[in-house]
Amino acid sequence: MPKPQQWAEDDVLEFVTLKAGGQSFCIEITQIREIRRWSPVTALPQAEQAVLGVMNLRGAVIPIVDLAARLGLGECDASPRHVIMVVAVGTKTVGLLVDSVSEILTVNGEQICEAPTMGRGDVPSSILGLISVEEGMSRILSPGVLLPRGIMEAA
Amino acid sequence: MSRDDLKATFFAECEDLLEQLSEGSQAMIAGTASEDTVHAIFRAVHSIKGAAGAFGLENLVTFAHCFETVLDLVRSGDLVPDTDALHTILRSGDMLADLVELAQSDSDEIPEAMPAILDKLNELAGIEPGLEAGAGGEETEEFFGFQPVVFDLMDEAGDPDESCFRIRLSASSDLFRNGHDPVLLFSELATLGRVETRCDLSALPVGAAFDPERCYLNWEITLHGQATETAVRDVFMFLEDLCEIEDITAQAAGDIAVAGTEEEADHAVQDDVSIAEAAPAAAGIAPMRTPSRFTPMVADETPAPIELALAAEAGLAPAELADRPKGPAKAAAQVPQTTLRVDPERVDRLINTVGELIINQAVIAQKLLETGLATNSDIMSDLDDYQYLARELQEGVMAIRAQPVKPLFQRMQRIVREAADSLGKEVALVTEGEGTEIDKTLVERLAEPLTHMIRNAVDHGIESPEKRMAVGKPALGTIRLSAAHRSGDVLIEIADDGAGLNRKRILEIAVSKGLVPSDAKLSEPEIDNLLFMAGFSTAEKVTNLSGRGVGMDVVKTAITSLGGKVTISSRPGEGTQFAISLPLTLAVMDGMVIHAAGQTLVAPLSSVLETIRPRAQDVVPYGREGQLLSIRGTYVPIVHLGNLLGFTSGAPITSDNILILIRSEHSGQVALAVDEISDQRQVVVKSLEGNYGAIAGISAATILGDGRIALIIDTDATLNLAGDLGRDLTLIEETQHAQTAAMG
Numbered sequence: 001m002p003k004p005q006q007w008a009e010d011d012v013l014e015f016v017t018l019k020a021g022g023q024s025f026c027i028e029i030t031q032i033r034e035i036r037r038w039s040p041v042t043a044l045p046q047a048e049q050a051v052l053g054v055m056n057l058r059g060a061v062i063p064i065v066d067l068a069a070r071l072g073l074g075e076c077d078a079s080p081r082h083v084i085m086v087v088a089v090g091t092k093t094v095g096l097l098v099d100s101v102s103e104i105l106t107v108n109g110e111q112i113c114e115a116p117t118m119g120r121g122d123v124p125s126s127i128l129g130l131i132s133v134e135e136g137m138s139r140i141l142s143p144g145v146l147l148p149r150g151i152m153e154a155a
Numbered sequence: 156m157s158r159d160d161l162k163a164t165f166f167a168e169c170e171d172l173l174e175q176l177s178e179g180s181q182a183m184i185a186g187t188a189s190e191d192t193v194h195a196i197f198r199a200v201h202s203i204k205g206a207a208g209a210f211g212l213e214n215l216v217t218f219a220h221c222f223e224t225v226l227d228l229v230r231s232g233d234l235v236p237d238t239d240a241l242h243t244i245l246r247s248g249d250m251l252a253d254l255v256e257l258a259q260s261d262s263d264e265i266p267e268a269m270p271a272i273l274d275k276l277n278e279l280a281g282i283e284p285g286l287e288a289g290a291g292g293e294e295t296e297e298f299f300g301f302q303p304v305v306f307d308l309m310d311e312a313g314d315p316d317e318s319c320f321r322i323r324l325s326a327s328s329d330l331f332r333n334g335h336d337p338v339l340l341f342s343e344l345a346t347l348g349r350v351e352t353r354c355d356l357s358a359l360p361v362g363a364a365f366d367p368e369r370c371y372l373n374w375e376i377t378l379h380g381q382a383t384e385t386a387v388r389d390v391f392m393f394l395e396d397l398c399e400i401e402d403i404t405a406q407a408a409g410d411i412a413v414a415g416t417e418e419e420a421d422h423a424v425q426d427d428v429s430i431a432e433a434a435p436a437a438a439g440i441a442p443m444r445t446p447s448r449f450t451p452m453v454a455d456e457t458p459a460p461i462e463l464a465l466a467a468e469a470g471l472a473p474a475e476l477a478d479r480p481k482g483p484a485k486a487a488a489q490v491p492q493t494t495l496r497v498d499p500e501r502v503d504r505l506i507n508t509v510g511e512l513i514i515n516q517a518v519i520a521q522k523l524l525e526t527g528l529a530t531n532s533d534i535m536s537d538l539d540d541y542q543y544l545a546r547e548l549q550e551g552v553m554a555i556r557a558q559p560v561k562p563l564f565q566r567m568q569r570i571v572r573e574a575a576d577s578l579g580k581e582v583a584l585v586t587e588g589e590g591t592e593i594d595k596t597l598v599e600r601l602a603e604p605l606t607h608m609i610r611n612a613v614d615h616g617i618e619s620p621e622k623r624m625a626v627g628k629p630a631l632g633t634i635r636l637s638a639a640h641r642s643g644d645v646l647i648e649i650a651d652d653g654a655g656l657n658r659k660r661i662l663e664i665a666v667s668k669g670l671v672p673s674d675a676k677l678s679e680p681e682i683d684n685l686l687f688m689a690g691f692s693t694a695e696k697v698t699n700l701s702g703r704g705v706g707m708d709v710v711k712t713a714i715t716s717l718g719g720k721v722t723i724s725s726r727p728g729e730g731t732q733f734a735i736s737l738p739l740t741l742a743v744m745d746g747m748v749i750h751a752a753g754q755t756l757v758a759p760l761s762s763v764l765e766t767i768r769p770r771a772q773d774v775v776p777y778g779r780e781g782q783l784l785s786i787r788g789t790y791v792p793i794v795h796l797g798n799l800l801g802f803t804s805g806a807p808i809t810s811d812n813i814l815i816l817i818r819s820e821h822s823g824q825v826a827l828a829v830d831e832i833s834d835q836r837q838v839v840v841k842s843l844e845g846n847y848g849a850i851a852g853i854s855a856a857t858i859l860g861d862g863r864i865a866l867i868i869d870t871d872a873t874l875n876l877a878g879d880l881g882r883d884l885t886l887i888e889e890t891q892h893a894q895t896a897a898m899g
Contacts, residue, residue, distance in 0.1 A: 042864040043754060044850060045800035054847065054856060056864050059511035061856045063847040092846045148847065 006128070011109035015131065017138045018085060019099040021073025024138040026105060026131065031087045031143065035101055038082040051148045052078065055095055057086060063148050064095040070145065071126060089143045096146060105138065107131055112140070165206045167496065169255045170562075172199040176248045177565050184241050193230040196244075200226060203251065212258045214265055215251075221276040222247045228280060236279075243275045249569050318348075320387050322376040323399040330370035335394065337374065343390050348380015377403075499595065502555050509549045510743075510839035516545050517860035553739075557592035560638045560647070563602060564589050567609050567636055574613035581630050582617050584609070587637035593645045597717060597737055601647075604713040608649050608733055609634065611707070616651035616731050626728065628652070645739060650732040656725040658682045665691060683723045687711040715871065718744060718761055746857070746867060748834040749815065752797025752806065755865045756829075757838055757857055762870040764816040764824065766832060771810055782808055784816075784826045791816065793826045799873060800852055817870045825874055840867065 007013060015026035041053035041064045050069040054061050064084060068076045076082065076097055084095045115127040126145035131138045179196040182188040204219035225244070228234035236244065246268075253266050322344075324337070344350050355373040359365070378387060384402055391398045520538055528535060564586045575582040593601075617623075617632035624630055635650045658679060665671045665685045677685075685691060689708040714721045719737035738744060738761075746757035747766075767773075769784060774793065777783045783790040793814060797803040812828040838857035841864075843850060854869035 040863070042856070042866065043802065044847070044866070045802060045852060046850060054843070054864050054866075056858050056862055059507055059514070059841070059858065061841045061843055061846060061858075061864055094846065 007109035007112055009108070009110040013107055013109065013112075015105045015107065015138070015140065016085075017102040017105055017133070018067075018083075018096075019102060020076070020096075021068030021071060021099075023073065024102070024133070024136065025067070025098075025141050026138040027085070027087060027141050027146075029104065031089070033086040033088055033093065036084050036086065038078050038080055038084055038097065048148060049075070052097060055084070057093070057095070060093060062086065062093050062095050064097055065146065065148055067096045067098050067146075087143075087146055089146050092147060094146055094148070105131060105133065115139070162210060165210065166255065166259050168206070169203055172203055173248070173252050173255065174562050174565060175199045176251065177568065180241070180245045180248050181565070181568060183236070184245060190230070193226065197223065197226040197230050200251065203255070207258070210258075212254075214263065214269075215254045215258050218247075218254055218269065218273065219251060221273055221280065222251060224280045225276050234279060240279055243272065243279060245572065246272050247276060249572070252569075318380065318382060318384075319403050320378045320382070320384065321401045321403045322374075322378065322387065322391065323401075324374040324376065324391070324394065325397055325399075330394075330397075331368060337370075337372075340390060340394075341376070344376065344378055344387070347382035347386055347390070348378050351377040351379075497555075499556075502552070506549075506552050506556065509545070509552045510841075512545050513549060514839065514858045514860070514862070516542050518862050521860045549743075553594070553743075554592075556595045557739075558595045558598050559590050559592050560598060561589040563598050563605065564636055564638070566602065567605060570606050570609050571613055571634060574610050575617075578614060579619065580613060580617055580632060581620050582613050582632045582634060585633055585635045587635065588639045591638035591640060591645060593638075593737065593739060597645075600713070600717055601735075601737070604710040604735075605647070605649075607707075607710050609636070612649055612651040612653070612731070612733075616653035618654050622654075640739075641736070644736045647735040647737065648732060649735075650730060652730040655727040655729055656683055656686075656723075656731055658725075658727075661685055680724075683725055686723060687721070718759065720761070743837050743839055744867075746836065746838045747815070747832060748836065748859070748865065749796075749829045750831040750833060751795075751827075751829040752800075752802035754797070754800075754802055755833075755859065755863065756796070757865050757867045758815060758817065758827075759854075759867065759870065760835065762817050764818050767814040767816060767826070769810070769812075769814055774808070774810075784814060786816070786826075791824045791826050793828055794874075796827045796829050796868075796873075799827075800868075817874075827873075838865075838867070 014029040016029050016032055017024055017026040019025075039055065041055045043053040044051060044063070047053070050066045052064045052066055055064050066076050066078075068074055076099065078097055083098055083101050085098055085101065086093060086095050088094075112129045112131055115129055126142050128140040128142045131140065176196055176199040179188065179192045179199070182192050183196075200219050200223045204216055204223060207215040207219060222244075225234065225240075225247075229236055229240075229244075234240070250266065250269060250272050254269075257264055257266070324340075330337070341350060341352060353375045355375065356371075358371045358373060360371065365371075384400065387400055391400065516538070520542070523534065523538065524530075567586070568584050571582050571584040574580075612634050613632075617634070618626075618628075620630035623632065633652050635648070637648045637650075639646050662671075662677065662682050662685070665682075665688070666673045666675075668691065670685065670688050670691060671677065686707045687710075689706070691706055691708065711721055714735055714737070717737055719735055721733060721735045723731065723733050725731040745760035747760055747763055749756050749758055767784070767786070773785045775783050775785060775790070777790075777792075782793045784793050793808055795803075795806055795808055795812075798806055808828045812830065813832055814826040814828055815832070816824055816826050818824055838859075841856045841858065843853065843856050843866075850866075852869055852873045853866045854872070855867045856864050857867055859865050
């Protein structure tokens with residue numbers, strides 16, 4: 001299977017895996033700022049459904065995105081058992097609501113497979129690649145998909 | 156430091172220098188200029204020229220050079236500027252500012268007016284107009300350079316690699332106290348090449364005025380050798396402000412050739428070094444010797460011949476000498492003015508952190524209270540201290556951002572000048588309270604509305620000189636621009652002594668543009684306020700100045716967006732006055748904490764007129780779903796805030812709702828229906844745009860005592876969301892549509 005462009009074969013990469021909407025995803029560790037417990041957010045008017053609202057992160061106002069909803073995997077019913085991953089995308093900081101965070105994967109570039117095209121030839125733009133893990137595989141999330149819609153163009 | 160960084164520093168410095176320049180030329184016009192003022196202007200232009208040369212900004216260098224030449228003549232007394240010349244100097248300052256601006260935007264464009272001003276400058280400098288045209292900076296150096304003689308003997312000079320620097324060290328009175336020893340400097344310099352030192356004793360005071368711990372000596376040092384300029388500058392690294400280093404390699408080559416043999420030069424060097432070494436010692440002995448040697452009467456004159464002789468030897472122009480005795484005084488005046496240049500972003504970060512500290516304090520206080528601690532317990536009083544310190548810190552940090560309005564006001568001088576010139580009017584701008592400090596962001600964002608208002612004042616306010624004379628006013632119109640702190644706000648007033656507002660004409664225009672019904676009976680203030688309505692422009696013909704389609708409504712919007720208010724008052728025949736009141740800072744504002752549709756929101760207190768718990772009979776249905784509030788004989792539309800922002804849809808307004816009457820700049824008054832009002836407090840404003848984006852109807856967010864975020868409603872935008880609700884009540888229906896549209 002061809003390899004995605006952005007990683008060289010001999011790169012050693014670390015990913016944090018997480019579960020959202022019942023599927024396993026991962027995000028490169030360098031993008032992750034912190035992981036914190038879910039706490040109630042302040043809703044925003046005129047926001048897309050996946051944007052739950054904004055949260056106070058030590059004085060910064062950051063939007064919280066329901067990752068499962070964002071990926072079309074159904075809305076997550078947030079509870080204190082859910083986790084918020086604070087990630088940096090470009091100059092912005094965004095919180096992702098996920099079911100749980102699992103582990104840190106250390107892989108070589110060559111272990112990353114390109115996301116397969118879905119029949120018609122288009123690659124899902126939200127997935128950069130796949131990594132095989134013991135219990136199946138984890139999907140590498142593209143940074144762009146993490147941002148709330150509307151600021152995607154600007155970012 | 157990269158070149159770009161250097162350039163950025165250059166432009167930042169230019170800003171300061173241009174400010175000095177403008178201030179100085181104002182003083183010259185006003186006749187309050189001292190000799191120092193002219194020197195300050197000269198230095199400013201000279202510094203700009205120097206740095207511009209380093210960046211290869213040729214237009215700037217050429218112009219600054221001509222300007223500098225004229226200023227040099229003025230400061231030497233060879234040119235006594237008349238009104239016309241002063242005018243040219245002012246203009247040149249403006250032009251220089253333009254050129255700096257062009258250079259900043261990497262533009263090579265030559266402003267239209269530049270050749271004319273250059274000609275005028277050349278005329279003042281006694282150069283035939285046109286001669287300068289097209290000449291580059293270097294060529295003109297020979298015409299105007301104030302080194303009087305430039306020997307063109309380069310070919311005959313000895314070692315072509317040899318460099319030569321002239322260093323003028325004007326000693327600060329604190330030189331010794333700060334632990335500097337000129338001898339050490341000189342010996343370090345001697346490691347770079349041959350050193351010639353001349354000591355200028357002219358500043359030595361006599362008798363009781365002499366303080367043995369102070370340094371009154373000035374030196375002129377010439378260094379021959381293979382040193383680079385950087386190396387020379389390094390020696391004087393800690394005395395940068397006190398010394399002037401000049402590369403005179405070309406000139407010196409000539410001097411040496413003239414002086415004759417190298418040996419002779421060597422002799423001179425040795426002699427002078429020994430003088431220099433003796434100098435500090437001599438200064439120490441001086442108090443004992445001076446009374447016997449000089450009488451106070453002649454003390455001022457005595458050094459002059461010596462110095463002249465020295466100067467003649469050093470090839471200095473007398474003009475340059477004239478200002479040298481002032482050296483120590485100037486240096487002393489400059490020393491206390493130490494300022495810090497800080498990246499505003501760092502200050503912003505600090506302000507943010509301090510804001511956090513205050514929120515954090517509130518969180519702790521709330522949590523402690525919840526534990527049921529007695530309010531007089533030790534920890535509670537410690538917490539009070541904490542709060543006090545945090546506030547103190549916040550004020551301190553805010554003060555860093557505060558800037559005097561002076562630079563802003565100074566820019567207005569230019570606006571007035573240009574506007575008056577192009578309209579053939581005579582206008583003077585009088586400024587007051589220039590030292591009033593306001594938040595940096597406010598200073599920046601005030602520039603545009605203020606410019607517009609000043610232009611308006613010149614264009615519409617002040618009459619033509621003939622008209623003024625006819626009604627017995629002085630031909631020279633006056634615009635007063637003042638700033639003052641008033642009860643936690645900043646008040647900026649722009650008052651002209653012109654004809655006052657032509658209310659009849661204003662009303663006619665408003666009627667003809669359909670802004671008010673033709674049978675409207677408006678009070679005088681109401682008519683005045685028509686000026687602020689969108690789509691209103693009184694200019695009978697579109698002038699270049701104020702008829703740009705930017706009306707006073709834009710000014711008002713700009714001021715409102717800064718959380719300020721603008722009011723107008725006018726007396727026929729006596730003038731018009733605009734008053735802008737602004738909050739001191741944008742980082743904190745007074746807000747009313749409200750609840751609507753289960754959300755906590757903050758309404759800016761500045762736009763809240765009153766809060767009302769309506770009686771049932773005061774709320775009247777209107778249209779299909781609309782409701783009006785009957786208040787003091789007028790009807791104000793009621794908008795459900797939760798519905799408006801899309802938190803709820805179609806929630807009815809009940810008698811439990813509290814109404815907040817808010818004023819909107821465009822649409823009159825509107826009553827927002829909310830569930831509860833819980834508090835009124837200062838809130839720290841947090842931008843939403845950093846990590847998310849702009850939201851219609853919401854201006855920013857803040858963090859409440861419990862750590863939760865509350866959104867701050869943007870009252871104007873909120874009402875825009877709801878549609879134009881103001882005067883025309885039939886719009887209520889459309890409002891509902893707008894709401895639905897906004898929610899969808």
